Amino acid sequence: MPKPERTTYYPVMLDLKGKPCIVIGGGAVAERKTASLLEAEAEVTVVSPECTEQLNAWADAGVIRCHKAEYSEGLPELADAVLIFAATDRSDVNERVRREAAALGKLVNAADDGGEGGFILPAVVRRGRLTLAVSTGGASPGLASRLRSQLEETFDDAYEPYLDLLYRLRTMLQSQVALPRERQQMMRAALAWDLLGPMRDGRWPAERSEELLAHIRRQPTMQGMMEAEDWIRQVLRQNGQ
Ligand SMILES: C[C@@]1(CC(=O)O)c2cc3[nH]c(cc4nc(cc5[nH]c(cc(n2)[C@H]1CCC(=O)O)[C@@](C)(CC(=O)O)[C@@H]5CCC(=O)O)C(CC(=O)O)=C4CCC(=O)O)c(CCC(=O)O)c3CC(=O)O
Numbered sequence: 409m410p411k412p413e414r415t416t417y418y419p420v421m422l423d424l425k426g427k428p429c430i431v432i433g434g435g436a437v438a439e440r441k442t443a444s445l446l447e448a449e450a451e452v453t454v455v456s457p458e459c460t461e462q463l464n465a466w467a468d469a470g471v472i473r474c475h476k477a478e479y480s481e482g483l484p485e486l487a488d489a490v491l492i493f494a495a496t497d498r499s500d501v502n503e504r505v506r507r508e509a510a511a512l513g514k515l516v517n518a519a520d521d522g523g524e525g526g527f528i529l530p531a532v533v534r535r536g537r538l539t540l541a542v543s544t545g546g547a548s549p550g551l552a553s554r555l556r557s558q559l560e561e562t563f564d565d566a567y568e569p570y571l572d573l574l575y576r577l578r579t580m581l582q583s584q585v586a587l588p589r590e591r592q593q594m595m596r597a598a599l600a601w602d603l604l605g606p607m608r609d610g611r612w613p614a615e616r617s618e619e620l621l622a623h624i625r626r627q628p629t630m631q632g633m634m635e636a637e638d639w640i641r642q643v644l645r646q647n648g649q
């Protein structure tokens with residue numbers, strides 16, 4: 409069988425907080441794209457004569473801006489947008505959005521093509537600071553969705569406090585340990601403690617993380633990390649390992 413053409417997409421994590429984005433169309437697909445933009449705290453404008461109940465509720469609550477009109481070229485919101493989404497059920501309209509975006513040198517996501525507009529969306533799992541994204545490059549969005557469900561089972565809520573602890577530890581070491589090599593060594597030691605399991609099964613309650621951080625703050629060296637490790641072992645033994 410001849411190998412069909414394949415695009416190698418470039419994955420990035422965008423910070424869209426407070427950034428203007430525009431969604432053309434107001435159906436189920438537009439709602440899903442808008443929901444993920446809101447999760448990222450983007451400023452969303454929707455342009456569509458008809459909108460889903462949820463989109464209307466967001467507009468009424470002032471969470472998004474909504475223009476109840478058909479798309480037409482030259483919208484200032486489109487020119488200002490960092491990202492553009494064409495999500496109507498009319499391929500001719502989506503194509504016009506794609507052309508206008510291209511003329512402005514902007515990236516566009518078109519819901520009805522295999523990614524010609526510049527970018528496609530992955531299926532996403534979030535656990536606090538952890539983001540897992542799955543893409544099949546447009547080959548099978550349904551499979552991307554199924555894999556996302558599987559990941560949701562494997563990667564549970566324990567990752568949220570676990571990553572919060574790692575984040576706070578890393579931030580502390582960045583300000584207290586001057587040598588990057590020593591910091592890296594200390595972070596490797598912290599990862600090896602593998603506190604995820606104990607956080608999951610209740611052997612490591614949240615206040616223990618505070619105590620651990622205080623301990624390392626008092627002695628931000630490899631020696632301090634080794635002593636912290638002994639203390640962790642003791643805590644876990646007490647809590648019935
Ligand atoms: C190229 C891409 C462009 C883009 O939209 O970014 C695109 C395109 C198209 N999707 C279609 C159909 C479906 N899309 C989904 C679901 C999702 N689609 C998403 C992304 C993408 N969809 C991008 C590629 C992603 C990748 O492959 O990696 C997800 C991951 C993310 C999101 O949308 O936020 C989200 C899952 C979220 C989750 O569950 O977590 C389902 C399943 C369902 O609804 O349950 C179906 C029906 C089953 C099926 O067809 O597989 C059609 C055909 C329409 C038709 O037949 O008319 C097209 C158009 C075409 O292929 O030309």
Ligand SMILES: NC(=O)C1=CN([C@@H]2O[C@H](COP(=O)(O)OP(=O)(O)OC[C@H]3O[C@@H](n4cnc5c(N)ncnc54)[C@H](O)[C@@H]3O)[C@@H](O)[C@H]2O)C=CC1
Nearest residue numbers: 433434435436437438456457458478479496497501519520
């Ligand atoms: N990328 C994806 O994940 C998926 C993409 N699709 C594609 O996305 C398209 C849209 O799907 P749904 O949201 O389910 O359709 P829908 O029929 O629920 O919504 C279509 C929306 O487009 C709006 N619209 C129509 N003409 C317009 C215009 N001239 N200007 C502005 N808005 C206009 C309508 O008001 C309506 O809100 C489908 O036709 C299909 O091609 C479908 C499923 C998944």
